[in-house]
Amino acid sequence: MSLTILRRxxxxxxxxxxxxxxxxxxxxxxxxxxxxxxxxxxxxxxxTDMVSLADQDNLTGGFASGLSPVQSRVLVGAATDxxxxxxxxxxxxxxxxxSSIPDGFLERVIVSASLRLVRDYVYGxxxxxxxxxxxxxxxxxxxxxxxxxxxxxxxxxxxxxTVLAQDSVVALTLPNSWVTQFNEILRSDSVASAIxxxxxxxxxxxxxxxxxxxxxxxxxxxVLTAEDTVDYPLFxxxxxxxxxxxxxPPDNRLFLRAGASETVVLTFxxxxxxxxxxxxxxxxxxxxxxxLDQPGFARSLPQTISLFGRTEDDDRLSIVNATLDEExxxxxxxxxxxxxxIQEALLGSAIVEQFEISIAPxxxxxxxxxxxxxxxxxxxxxxxxxxxxxxxIPRPS
Numbered sequence: 181m182s183l184t185i186l187r188r189x190x191x192x193x194x195x196x197x198x199x200x201x202x203x204x205x206x207x208x209x210x211x212x213x214x215x216x217x218x219x220x221x222x223x224x225x226x227x228t229d230m231v232s233l234a235d236q237d238n239l240t241g242g243f244a245s246g247l248s249p250v251q252s253r254v255l256v257g258a259a260t261d262x263x264x265x266x267x268x269x270x271x272x273x274x275x276x277x278x279s280s281i282p283d284g285f286l287e288r289v290i291v292s293a294s295l296r297l298v299r300d301y302v303y304g305x306x307x308x309x310x311x312x313x314x315x316x317x318x319x320x321x322x323x324x325x326x327x328x329x330x331x332x333x334x335x336x337x338x339x340x341x342t343v344l345a346q347d348s349v350v351a352l353t354l355p356n357s358w359v360t361q362f363n364e365i366l367r368s369d370s371v372a373s374a375i376x377x378x379x380x381x382x383x384x385x386x387x388x389x390x391x392x393x394x395x396x397x398x399x400x401x402x403v404l405t406a407e408d409t410v411d412y413p414l415f416x417x418x419x420x421x422x423x424x425x426x427x428x429p430p431d432n433r434l435f436l437r438a439g440a441s442e443t444v445v446l447t448f449x450x451x452x453x454x455x456x457x458x459x460x461x462x463x464x465x466x467x468x469x470x471x472l473d474q475p476g477f478a479r480s481l482p483q484t485i486s487l488f489g490r491t492e493d494d495d496r497l498s499i500v501n502a503t504l505d506e507e508x509x510x511x512x513x514x515x516x517x518x519x520x521x522i523q524e525a526l527l528g529s530a531i532v533e534q535f536e537i538s539i540a541p542x543x544x545x546x547x548x549x550x551x552x553x554x555x556x557x558x559x560x561x562x563x564x565x566x567x568x569x570x571x572x573i574p575r576p577s
Contacts, residue, residue, distance in 0.1 A: 201364060216277060218567070220571075225486070226448050228446045228454070232443075234536070236443035238330040238421070239326070240420075241324055241417065241419075244415055249324065253300065253394065254380070254544060255271060256270055256310070256391065257388060259305070259477075260389065264479070266421050267421065268421075270419070271471040272376025272378070272379050273417045281408075288405040288408065290359055290367070292298050295352045296352075297380070298349055302390055303346065303391040305390045307346065309345070310344070310345050310392060312338035313339070314338045315377075316334070316338050316382065317377045317379060319378035322416075323418030329421070334379035338378070339352045341468075362375060393544070400414065401414075406407055412447075419439075423437060425442045426440075433468060435551070437547075437548050443488075444538075446535045448536065452526045454527070458523040461518055461522035463535070465485075465551060467511075468550045481548070481550075482545065483504050485539055487537060489534055490535075491532055491533065497531075499518055500514070501540065
């Protein structure tokens, strides 16, 4: 971000925060759906005047736990999806020594090792059989900041196994040759640098009908001696994702797909509200989950989506996240920062030129956001289009 934008943003937000502290109703005026839909004279609903899809890198790499960026899931599998486009995914994982080990473990010989992947997600047919290959990584790889279509060179196949998509734990037992090769290293201080982890993928050309998601924080490399069971936690993880083209959505609908390197772009006509003092601004998106329903094919809505602002210098500012309200099938973005940004727009000093919506990258998923774009509501009916509810402070008469 340029220094000019930084200064402008800081001044704008600090001024708006002072204004909000002095004027905003402590009861949370304007924050609830009832106030928005009940035609409160102090609430104005501003619907979007432009919605489109744009390209935006999807980042699926991160640390399994403890460090930022966190990536709490990896994806492996493939499925044919007539609605959202065919998809395939494979994963890379590495591991580090545990924080504590049993007394005497370093002096004992490891007799077996397995990569234990704990499933917490399925996309597609949960009854499908999924063939899995485990490859050794022969060189270091860096997932942080890599787009989801990145690949890293993998080595020899260590394990081939077929699993059920709904299995709660997938245990891939490493061959004795691998255990022998790394026996001493696994019990040394150099394990993190000497072993580069694994690639977990399908055999070439496979389309089993399901993509499995594995919880990175709970999955481990488990090693056994004659006396011990020791779990090495996963450290850096990454999911490579390829998605085909989606079918055209129904009228007044738009699909935002996780793993597709897309974002939704929104603009709003704030001109008629210029110079009004603002107590709160809430951006609400309503979705149509019925579009994802298909017997025997699991699809889900994202639990968390993220709001960004794009500046005139093309900087992308993170603003706030929103979680799914299952009762109203909607997401509401609410924060003092967002209110301050809209207040500046009403004062003619817009900090951002457009807003962008992305599905949160962690946990990695193939979720979809079936966004409702219309139609224009009839008089007295609630608006389900992407909209801001602006709670203004009435001027003295």
